[in-house]
Amino acid sequence: MTVAARISYDEVEVGTELPGQQFPVTRAALVRYAGASGDFNPIHWNERVAKEVGLPDVIAHGMFTMAEAVRVVTDWTGDPGAVVEYGVRFTKPVVVPDDDKGATVEVSAKVAQKLDDRRVRVDLTVVSAGVRVLGMARAVVQLS
Amino acid sequence: MPLDQSFVGRSYPPTRPYEVGREKIREFAEAVGDTNPVYTDVEAARAQGYPEVIAPPTFAFILTYQAADQVVNDPELGLDYSRVVHGDQKFVYSRPLRAGDRLTVTSHIDSIKSLAGNEVLAVRGEVYDEDGQHVVTGHTVLVARAPEGE
Incomplete structure (x- = not known):
């Protein structure tokens, strides 16, 4: 595997914080993500359908939130290929109101463990x- | 009705090859608002040591989600997809996906559990390139919620 991460394993400790980020989530972003990903489930763009299945409003694709969150890691390393594993559990929906502001997803991250082979x-x-x-x-x- | 435990361990035939395109990667990166040039600029990708532009980490879900159709629509398994929500997702990479890859996915049912009336189905999608080399494994947990009143 290519290792072009700009962060050195020697520079980080358990507890090192990555720069946090906030990501806007608008209805328009969800429509665009539906097209790009091929996930056209109407709960992500149709308020009527979302409410029929018991949701408070349209919700973001879990995979959209997962994609935003990992940017805190890939922007840190510079090299997205340095991510060797990435997993999440979808615990609560991101509810996206029909206004120009939408919702906001706030992501913070820190090094939790130093592993073998210069991985964290x-x-x-x-x-x-x-x-x-x-x-x-x-x-x-994978750090360098 | 609980899902049939005998489906645990079942594998489905490999999908037809999915060709990863530069413009599809660009479309996906723009959709998630990610401006890292390794997704859109071949020179930037080469500077990082890649032969071509690479795809964002969660791009692989496009392929594994399509492949999992074989499982969720398997009439013998009998999953009620209208009640299904995405519970967990994990990727384990051998390398990033890149433009020009022709990838096949083989789906496997790893486990079926019943938890508080919900059916919890773990599907694994193994993604290989044209040379038969492993690229990424997608682990997807689908939860079919219990019908109302049960």
Whole structure:
């Protein structure tokens, strides 16, 4: 595997914080993601259908939130190929109102464990409207 | 009705090859708002040591999700897809996906559990390139919620 990560294993410790980020989630972004990903489930763009199945409103694709969250890791390493494992649990939906502002997903992350072969485990905290929307959000990252 | 435990260990035939395109990668990167040039600029990708532009980490779900159709629509398994939500997702990479890859996915049922009336189905999608080399494994947990009133 190519290792072009700009972060050195020797520079980080357990507890090292990655730069956090906030990501806007609008209805328009969800429509665009539906097209790009091929996931056209109407709960991600149709309020009537979302409410019929008991949701408060349209919700973001879990995979959209997963894609946003890992940017905190890939922007840190510079090389997205340094991510060797990435997993999440979809614990709560990101509810996206029909206005120009939409929702916000806030992501923070820190090094949780130093592993063999110059790899680290990064744990992510992903929150929207004060609620953790992803659980067990972890990436294993190859550092240089 | 609980899902049949005898489906645990079942494998499905490999999908037809999916060719990863530069413009599809660009479309996906723009959809998630990611401006890292290794997704869109071949020179930037080469500077990082890749022969071609690479795809964002979760791009692989496009392939594994399509492949899992074989499982969720298997009439013998009898999953009620209208009640299914995505519970967990994990990827384990041998290398990033890149433009020009022709990839096949083989889906496997790893486990079936009943938890509080919900059916929890773990599907694994193994993604290989044209040379038969492993690229990524997608682990998807699908939860079929219990019908109302049960």
